[in-house]
Amino acid sequence: MDDDLDLVERFQNGDKSAFDIIVNKYRDKIYDIVYSHIRNVEDSYDLSQDVFLKVFKSLGSFRKKSSFYTWLYSIAINVCIDHSRKKKRQPAVPIEDWMQLSESIDNINSGDGYSPLCAVELKELKHQLAWAIDQLPPKQKTVFILKRQQGLSLEEISNIMGRSVGTIKAHLFHATTKLTNLLKNYLQ
Amino acid sequence: MKCRNIKKKLLDYIDGILSPKDIELVEEHISKCDSCHHEMEILNNLSGFIHKTDYPPASIWENFLSDLHKRIDRESVISFVEEQKRRIYVSIGWAVAATSAVIFLMASILIEYKLDDIRVHQNSNINVSSKTDDEKYLSAEIVSKNTSGDKRGTDLKNLQNINEAIYIQPNYNYYSNVYESQNQSNLDNESELDASPLYEDPLEDYYNDNKDYYVSSSGSI
Numbered sequence: 001m002d003d004d005l006d007l008v009e010r011f012q013n014g015d016k017s018a019f020d021i022i023v024n025k026y027r028d029k030i031y032d033i034v035y036s037h038i039r040n041v042e043d044s045y046d047l048s049q050d051v052f053l054k055v056f057k058s059l060g061s062f063r064k065k066s067s068f069y070t071w072l073y074s075i076a077i078n079v080c081i082d083h084s085r086k087k088k089r090q091p092a093v094p095i096e097d098w099m100q101l102s103e104s105i106d107n108i109n110s111g112d113g114y115s116p117l118c119a120v121e122l123k124e125l126k127h128q129l130a131w132a133i134d135q136l137p138p139k140q141k142t143v144f145i146l147k148r149q150q151g152l153s154l155e156e157i158s159n160i161m162g163r164s165v166g167t168i169k170a171h172l173f174h175a176t177t178k179l180t181n182l183l184k185n186y187l188q
Numbered sequence: 189m190k191c192r193n194i195k196k197k198l199l200d201y202i203d204g205i206l207s208p209k210d211i212e213l214v215e216e217h218i219s220k221c222d223s224c225h226h227e228m229e230i231l232n233n234l235s236g237f238i239h240k241t242d243y244p245p246a247s248i249w250e251n252f253l254s255d256l257h258k259r260i261d262r263e264s265v266i267s268f269v270e271e272q273k274r275r276i277y278v279s280i281g282w283a284v285a286a287t288s289a290v291i292f293l294m295a296s297i298l299i300e301y302k303l304d305d306i307r308v309h310q311n312s313n314i315n316v317s318s319k320t321d322d323e324k325y326l327s328a329e330i331v332s333k334n335t336s337g338d339k340r341g342t343d344l345k346n347l348q349n350i351n352e353a354i355y356i357q358p359n360y361n362y363y364s365n366v367y368e369s370q371n372q373s374n375l376d377n378e379s380e381l382d383a384s385p386l387y388e389d390p391l392e393d394y395y396n397d398n399k400d401y402y403v404s405s406s407g408s409i
Contacts, residue, residue: 045248053259176199
């Protein structure tokens with residue numbers, strides 16, 4: 001993480017190549033977070049660029065009060081939340097249409113070791129899971145993604161979201177309860 | 189331990205962050221409780237299915253940085269244009285404000301100038317007729333001191349334009365600008381006037397020298 005602060009300092013001193021290093025280092029992680037939120041490859045690509053665009057504009061005034069990746073992730077979360085709010089103005093997508101929209105989930109590698117029948121069931125489960133995650137309220141969804149997919153600790157998530165660890169735990173508990181209720185039939 | 193409490197700990201149990209004592213409690217409970225055991229299996233399966241992320245095709249993904257730089261350059265141009273527009277609008281705003289202030293100031297001066305005319309009218313005592321030229325000059329000066337201080341020349345010219353004679357208010361101490369008495373005596377007694385310090389006017393010579401300026405061609409003041 002000290003490397004990150006060195007890169008920030010280089011950028012603030014006028015070395016624009018430091019920004020390229022930051023982008024290459026965090027590109028995949030930011031894309032993961034964004035994709036987990038919106039489940040669309042094209043939009044995730046664009047929103048990931050939005051995140052780094054905001055980083056470029058704000059990096060000059062980054063004060064190092066928090067760790068760099070905490071600051072970066074919080075920008076990514078806010079971009080996803082803004083996108084979700086805009087999307088909320090659109091009608092909710094029923095589960096049947098969701099399966100057509102999330103065509104990227106269809107890529108199941110036959111080398112995974114599943115039988116063709118299981119593969120179909122897995123495919124359907126993944127669709128259901130993506131739909132169920134999308135039903136979560138924004139903060140629960142974010143906490144769930146950061147914890148379950150990114151593998152961040154509760155303390156790290158609390159720093160990113162600016163909430164106490166207890167609040168993060170509560171969000172995670174409610175998110176998991178809701179998902180298990182939605183997916184009970186598929187997860188047995 | 190009750191199921192509600194166990195279910196709260198299941199997530200931490202799956203993540204492996206429970207204390208040894210709590211791990212023992214959970215494992216003992218789920219070995220006996222089908223509902224909680226079932227819940228734990230669901231959570232395990234859930235965690236197993238959420239890790240896959242789909243990336244764009246490699247040809248697009250490899251261009252992420254160059255695409256980003258193009259967007260940054262585009263945003264910089266847009267920001268520059270917006271900043272120039274903002275500066276122009278601000279300059280126009282200041283110009284309008286300054287012009288309005290100048291117009292307001294000029295209007296105020298003009299109104300004040302016209303009001304002075306009206307005050308001159310109000311302070312002048314209309315009179316009466318026969319006065320000597322000296323009396324008329326003196327009266328005019330008194331009026332001008334009542335109204336606008338040192339603007340004798342202008343006020344006298346106003347009086348000239350008004351073309352009215354002015355009645356002297358006697359017992360007026362010219363040097364202290366104070367009326368020593370409220371009584372207005374008759375001006376017919378010229379001896380009183382001669383004795384009055386009013387006639388010892390330091391500017392008398394000035395007026396006498398410039399009499400032509402203050403008297404119109406018709407001879408009226």
